[in-house]
């Protein structure tokens with residue numbers, strides 16, 4: 001059996017649509033290649049350039065419902081008219097194997113994960129301002145006017161849930177946000193005494 005100290009960290013990254021979660025995760029893949037990323041299932045249509053199994057597992061509503069019935073999702077939520085959910089087995093297998101995994105998910109889902117994994121690390125990505133959030137989502141050019149309106153209309157409610165998270169990281173510059181997240185992960189490893197045994201043996205040597 002894997003002890004808690006041998007398990008990987010479950011890291012949840014949330015934040016309003018357009019804040020830059022995907023952009024930060026893409027850069028983190030380069031800066032911290034040891035991190036594993038959970039690929040979600042969704043009923044929304046693929047955007048141009050999105051690939052099945054890389055960005056999402058794209059499902060029909062019926063397929064998504066079957067995943068719920070078969071209890072294959074760790075959490076799921078409806079977000080502005082579509083369903084999104086985290087496949088359970090990949091998350092469990094990854095943390096049991098001692099690897100850290102990041103779930104990039106919205107706030108309702110994050111709160112469900114928190115009930116099941118209170119030991120998880122919950123990080124909220126903040127925009128520098130609401131004006132900048134709007135600019136980012138508009139300039140991304142992927143959403144209809146309706147979708148932009150819907151996404152921005154839930155952003156304030158999402159930001160109000162910040163108090164349920166362990167950390168707030170401002171995404172002013174992508175590199176800086178990544179460095180902050182990397183520091184959080186390192187600190188969490190230290191807290192869980194992954195580095196402490198090494199420090200202990202060093203202390204014994206110098207005594």
Ligand SMILES: Nc1ncnc2c1ncn2[C@@H]1O[C@H](COP(=O)(O)OP(=O)(O)OP(=O)(O)O)[C@@H](O)[C@H]1O
Pocket residue numbers: 015016017018019020021022023024136137139140171172173174
């Ligand atoms: N620090 C930043 N400064 C300026 N622009 C940024 C920054 N981070 C991301 N962006 C831009 O903002 C837009 C939204 O970013 P991204 O798609 O990563 O957001 P998201 O939070 O993943 O959104 P969603 O939840 O809708 O998937 C993109 O066009 C991206 O290039």
Ligand SMILES: Nc1nc2c(ncn2[C@@H]2O[C@H](COP(=O)(O)O)[C@@H](O)[C@H]2O)c(=O)[nH]1
Pocket residue numbers: 015016017021040041044075076077079084085086087104105106107108109110
């Ligand atoms: N609760 C969950 N939310 C998820 C999951 N995968 C992604 N998301 C979040 O949905 C919104 C919209 O995503 P988009 O790709 O349509 O822009 C965003 O906040 C994602 O983080 C999931 O598995 N569960």
